[in-house]
Amino acid sequence: MMTNPNGIVTQGQFSFLPPLTDVQITAQIKYALDRGWALSVEYTDDPHPRNTYWEMFGAPMFDLKDPAGILMEINNCRKTFPNHYIRVMAFSSVRGVESPTMSYIVNRPKNEPGFGLVRQETQGRNIRYTIHSYATDKPEGERY
């Protein structure tokens, strides 16, 4: 079974740790801002690990000086999508393109059903494996 000790989806940084508190999130944002990275808030209700393009909650935030502004946006997103996955991303422009440097989950659904393993029997005795999220059996917006 696709499970882990906490029984939660583990993606990005800090995901094996207990959920980050607002103080800890603020410290992480400050770390990114001090390095001149831009931050953005994104959400989704499809937890598949290959789902890399999450919905943007507003435009990425450039030219901010203080973590409070981004925390405000995170809390707005939590209020709008209390039962979705929400992550914070940081982008560095050092290489001339905005490249993701940080990504961590700051909100997750109360109940995460996890993933099942699907075996597809093909030619001969070959087996193809697929992981399938139980949550995605329901349509978007009704999953959690």
Next chain:
Amino acid sequence: MVTPNDKIDIQALLNDSHINEVLDKLDQDLVGLVPVKQRIREIAAYLLITKARLQLGIEAAKPSLHMCFTGNPGTGKTTVALKMADILHRLGYIRQNNVVSVTRDDLVGQYIGHTAPKTKEIIKKAMGGVLFIDEAYYLYKPENERDYGQESIEILLQTMENHRDDLVVILAGYQDRMGTFFKSNPGMSSRITHHVDFPDYDENELLEITKLMADSMHYNLDKPALSAMKDYIEKRKLQPHFANARSIRNALDRARLRQANRLFNDAIKHKKDTTAADLSLITEADIRASRVFEGGLNSEQVTKKS
């Protein structure tokens, strides 16, 4: 628990914060403005004492720090706002020594649904520091009931209340217009604790400012030039669109232009040698050539018509 005999060293608190340096610099850099400097000192003292009370646990909540600067253009409101941010930062009331200066255009949108994201964007940028709204009375346009300014004001009010620890808002504008603005937005008025009024400069102060500005640009004005400047100020004050220190800066910029022109002509046409002293000297002629002495903008319009 606090007991009445608990002690706190105000002197140490003052020295740690280094606000005296800011206040002294304020005294040096700004000519005149005595009542403003007095008010800033009072506010600084109040903030320092509140900090001591917070440390001893007598006071639990941080004071409301939103301010309103009223006064005519060019009286130093923006300059003082920058200094104020410095003081607040040194005392630890704001986390970043950062002033985001905006006007109506930056806050209010063009169409329905445009204003809220725009205002929030600015608020996010100013978080942790000072949001300075110049000409704040423009936010409210009573003659247009569908104006989006009201929406922006409501978002501002909400942030001023909910994020008191994160953001200090300073409004600035003409005194009479700000009066009307507050009358029609009582919510705004009640959230602003410190009102600072900026008086106009008198002629001597403006002359003093001229010297300071010329100094900072590494120019000298000789005696006749200074007396010409004095005449200039007297005349300019009576003409429309007088903007105190800003008008002086513009006058100096134009005088520099004329000086450059004069030096150029002397060197090319008359083959005169130019010395370093010449390069930094503004003479009477450079100032007397101003159209302010012929009656300013009005005279020009009259001659065009005739």
